[in-house]
Amino acid sequence: MEPAFHLRLAPSPGNVATLLDALEAYAEASALPPAVAMRLALIAEELAANVAMHATGASFFALSVRPAEGGLELAIEDDGPAFDPLGAAAPDTAAPLETREVGGLGVHFLREMTRAPRYERREGRNRLVCTLPLEA
Amino acid sequence: MEPAFHLRLAPSPGNVATLLDALEAYAEASALPPAVAMRLALIAEELAANVAMHATGASFFALSVRPAEGGLELAIEDDGPAFDPLGAAAPDTAAPLETREVGGLGVHFLREMTRAPRYERREGRNRLVCTLPLEA
Amino acid sequence: MEITETTEGAMGVAVLDGRLDTATAPATEAKLLAMLEKGGVIADLSAVRYVSSAGLRVLLKAAKQAKAAGRGFSVVGLQPAVREVFEISGFDKIIPAFDSRAAAAAG
Amino acid sequence: MEITETTEGAMGVAVLDGRLDTATAPATEAKLLAMLEKGGVIADLSAVRYVSSAGLRVLLKAAKQAKAAGRGFSVVGLQPAVREVFEISGFDKIIPAFDSRAAAAAG
Numbered sequence: 001m002e003p004a005f006h007l008r009l010a011p012s013p014g015n016v017a018t019l020l021d022a023l024e025a026y027a028e029a030s031a032l033p034p035a036v037a038m039r040l041a042l043i044a045e046e047l048a049a050n051v052a053m054h055a056t057g058a059s060f061f062a063l064s065v066r067p068a069e070g071g072l073e074l075a076i077e078d079d080g081p082a083f084d085p086l087g088a089a090a091p092d093t094a095a096p097l098e099t100r101e102v103g104g105l106g107v108h109f110l111r112e113m114t115r116a117p118r119y120e121r122r123e124g125r126n127r128l129v130c131t132l133p134l135e136a
Numbered sequence: 137m138e139p140a141f142h143l144r145l146a147p148s149p150g151n152v153a154t155l156l157d158a159l160e161a162y163a164e165a166s167a168l169p170p171a172v173a174m175r176l177a178l179i180a181e182e183l184a185a186n187v188a189m190h191a192t193g194a195s196f197f198a199l200s201v202r203p204a205e206g207g208l209e210l211a212i213e214d215d216g217p218a219f220d221p222l223g224a225a226a227p228d229t230a231a232p233l234e235t236r237e238v239g240g241l242g243v244h245f246l247r248e249m250t251r252a253p254r255y256e257r258r259e260g261r262n263r264l265v266c267t268l269p270l271e272a
Numbered sequence: 273m274e275i276t277e278t279t280e281g282a283m284g285v286a287v288l289d290g291r292l293d294t295a296t297a298p299a300t301e302a303k304l305l306a307m308l309e310k311g312g313v314i315a316d317l318s319a320v321r322y323v324s325s326a327g328l329r330v331l332l333k334a335a336k337q338a339k340a341a342g343r344g345f346s347v348v349g350l351q352p353a354v355r356e357v358f359e360i361s362g363f364d365k366i367i368p369a370f371d372s373r374a375a376a377a378a379g
Numbered sequence: 380m381e382i383t384e385t386t387e388g389a390m391g392v393a394v395l396d397g398r399l400d401t402a403t404a405p406a407t408e409a410k411l412l413a414m415l416e417k418g419g420v421i422a423d424l425s426a427v428r429y430v431s432s433a434g435l436r437v438l439l440k441a442a443k444q445a446k447a448a449g450r451g452f453s454v455v456g457l458q459p460a461v462r463e464v465f466e467i468s469g470f471d472k473i474i475p476a477f478d479s480r481a482a483a484a485a486g
């Protein structure tokens with residue numbers, strides 16, 4: 001099935017904002033519940049910002065959204081160096097302020113807010129797919 | 137070369153607004169001159185709105201923008217019925233108010249604001265390509 | 273699109289703020305035509321940076337209705353990009369454009 | 380993101396309006412850290428409907444600097460969506476959240 005939303009951009013920090021603006025408009029046009037729209041933006045921002053800031057040599061990042069059983073299927077792709085975000089360590093969300101580290105939250109949101117996230121490297125591209133439940 | 141911007145959406149009027157919001161953010165991120173950004177939005181809106189409103193059975197419209205010689209190359213695609221917008225009659229822009237007709241302005245803007253617009257039908261898709269000069 | 277209603281002399285003024293496009297055309301048309309029921313109208317486009325053909329269609333409809341009713345309809349405050357759209361479409365020759373609301377009310 | 384500065388009792392209040400994300404994090408961080416030079420700070424997030432991890436990073440940095448300087452740092456007005464982000468990230472346990480500016484100033 002054709003995706004309901006597919007946006008591919010050159011990976012710059014400015015284009016992370018472009019992606020968020022487009023997703024916000026798409027969420028409104030599709031009447032997504034606000035909580036779902038926020039989770040969608042959060043996951044997209046984390047992954048797109050990682051590509052824009054860390055993926056040396058990448059020429060694009062792309063996000064597809066398509067209606068699927070149990071929610072929206074998200075697919076995020078880029079052509080940067082092989083990198084599996086699911087391999088990153090989870091942050092210690094119970095650490096006190098003094099020792100709490102920043103970072104690692106992106107993958108934590110992915111695990112907590114989506115179902116069945118899976119990563120694959122194919123034909124020089126990173127591809128991460130997950131399902132975002134539609135319940136608010 | 138990979139496009140700098142590629143957005144594909146289901147063809148609904150709400151998604152015409154999604155496309156415009158995304159283009160506005162992209163134009164800002166790319167520091168396009170305001171006059172160029174407006175022409176880009178105008179051409180995109182005309183063609184996307186035509187698909188959303190007239191192309192029975194279409195499942196998507198898509199816009200790609202890529203830097204090219206002499207400006208930005210725009211490509212607009214959809215999988216609706218075969219339709220060549222360049223075949224439409226030009227409006228009479230000198231008609232007085234009483235007899236001035238609405239409609240036909242989309243293709244007029246395309247002819248006046250872009251260079252070398254060309255249409256092709258291939259593999260069940262309409263594809264219109266043109267060059268938008270970068271001078272303000 | 274936000275539309276604020278005010279007056280200039282005997283004319284109604286519709287102050288438009290936002291994009292005048294496919295999405296905002298229907299509400300803008302309803303507002304302008306309702307104002308034209310009451311008298312002449314000046315559309316202040318100073319805060320409109322984008323007018324598409326769907327927007328021009330609304331302005332044309334308003335101009336035609338005004339003409340039929342023997343009332344004035346004009347625009348003020350065209351931004352350079354919007355002026356370009358007016359010129360390319362020939363609208364500069366069918367809808368009077370003024371520099372200020374006062375000039376529009378006098379014209 | 381717009382940030383307006385005001386006060387509540389002895390505390391500075393930063394009223395944030397917009398998305399707190401990758402794009403707006405740097406300016407927000409600069410503002411909060413500058414305000415913390417002068418005293419305790421309450422960040423009013425009533426008009427913030429979106430906080431990403433880049434935004435949380437800013438709040439964490441502000442909380443750490445406040446702690447090191449022996450000053451207060453708290454948030455008020457968390458929208459439901461923003462509250463969810465705080466809870467999933469464990470930030471609800473490290474940054475005090477209050478219902479109102481008055482409660483935050485008293486707390």
Ligand SMILES: Nc1ncnc2c1ncn2[C@@H]1O[C@H](COP(=O)(O)OP(=O)(O)O)[C@@H](O)[C@H]1O
Pocket residue numbers: 050051054055056080081082083088102103104105106107
């Ligand atoms: N797309 C990517 N390609 C290559 N390396 C990456 C990518 N995303 C993240 N990394 C690496 O993983 C580290 C941790 O990423 P993350 O947990 O998202 O924290 P950060 O907030 O620093 O981006 C980064 O500092 C970077 O070295």
Ligand SMILES: Nc1ncnc2c1ncn2[C@@H]1O[C@H](COP(=O)(O)OP(=O)(O)O)[C@@H](O)[C@H]1O
Pocket residue numbers: 186187190191192216217218219224238239240241242243
């Ligand atoms: N993508 C399309 N597919 C099929 N028919 C189209 C398409 N775009 C336009 N048309 C037809 O051409 C007519 C004129 O289009 P246009 O000049 O853009 O004026 P309008 O403002 O009515 O859309 C439409 O009324 C419609 O019948």
